[in-house]
Amino acid sequence: MDIEGGCYCGAVRYKATGEPLFSGQCHCRECQYISGGQPNIIIGMPATGFSYTKGAAKQHQRKDLPNPVTREFCAECGTHIMTKSPGLPHAVLIKVGTFDQPSLYTGPMMVIYTVDKQPFHHIPEGVPTFERVPG
Ligand SMILES: [Zn+2]
Ligand SMILES: [Zn+2]
Numbered sequence: 001m002d003i004e005g006g007c008y009c010g011a012v013r014y015k016a017t018g019e020p021l022f023s024g025q026c027h028c029r030e031c032q033y034i035s036g037g038q039p040n041i042i043i044g045m046p047a048t049g050f051s052y053t054k055g056a057a058k059q060h061q062r063k064d065l066p067n068p069v070t071r072e073f074c075a076e077c078g079t080h081i082m083t084k085s086p087g088l089p090h091a092v093l094i095k096v097g098t099f100d101q102p103s104l105y106t107g108p109m110m111v112i113y114t115v116d117k118q119p120f121h122h123i124p125e126g127v128p129t130f131e132r133v134p135g
Contacts, residue, residue, distance in 0.1 A: 003045065004053075005098040007074035007081060011055045014081065014094075018049035021091050023105060027121055028113035034071070034080045034095075039121055042083070042093040043105060050082075050092045057081055087133070110134065 001020055006013035021044040031040035057072035070084040083093040096105040111129040123129060 001045075001104065003043070003094065003104060004100050005081075005094070006054070006100075007077050007079035007098065009074060009077035009079070011076045012052060012057050012074040012079075012081060013054035014050065014052050014098075016045040016050045016092065016094060018046040020045055023107065023109050024093075025108035025111045025123075025127075026113050027111070027115075027117040029116045030069075031113070032116070032118070037118075039111075039117075041096045041105060041108065043096060044088065044091040044093050047084070047090050047092050050094075 001018070003016040004014070023043045025039045025041050027039040032038070034040055055074070058075040060071045060073065061068040067086050069086070071080055072082050072084070073080045079098060080095055081098050082095060085091070085093065096102050099105070107124060108127055111123050111127050112133050113131070114123070114129050115131045117123070
């Protein structure tokens with residue numbers, strides 16, 4: 001699958017190629033900040049197939065966590081584009097909302113961090129759920 005996308009203002013563009021590793025829906029409190037309140041939906045793509053084709057993303061890591069993820073975003077418009085997790089060094093977790101064609105996403109393979117789920121969040125039926133992460 002080839003995925004092209006970018007931020008809201010167009011300053012940062014990317015391309016991701018390769019077999020998708022997984023798709024997920026994350027209810028963690030951090031993702032609620034990023035999404036606006038709902039869970040975050042992402043597709044995990046191979047890190048080797050991911051590159052920026054325009055502009056450069058800014059990186060952010062929380063300093064108060066022992067194993068923080070790295071979130072990359074457009075410094076102009078603030079759109080969060082993707083996340084790198086220390087537990088998944090070979091993957092980039094790309095936010096579906098930044099795809100040129102968000103319809104490439106057909107639903108999550110798993111739902112994670114239900115420990116932080118809010119009453120107004122929706123979990124699709126028949127999908128494995130995890131209080132935190134599988135494993
Ligand atoms: Zn932007
Ligand atoms: Zn999350």
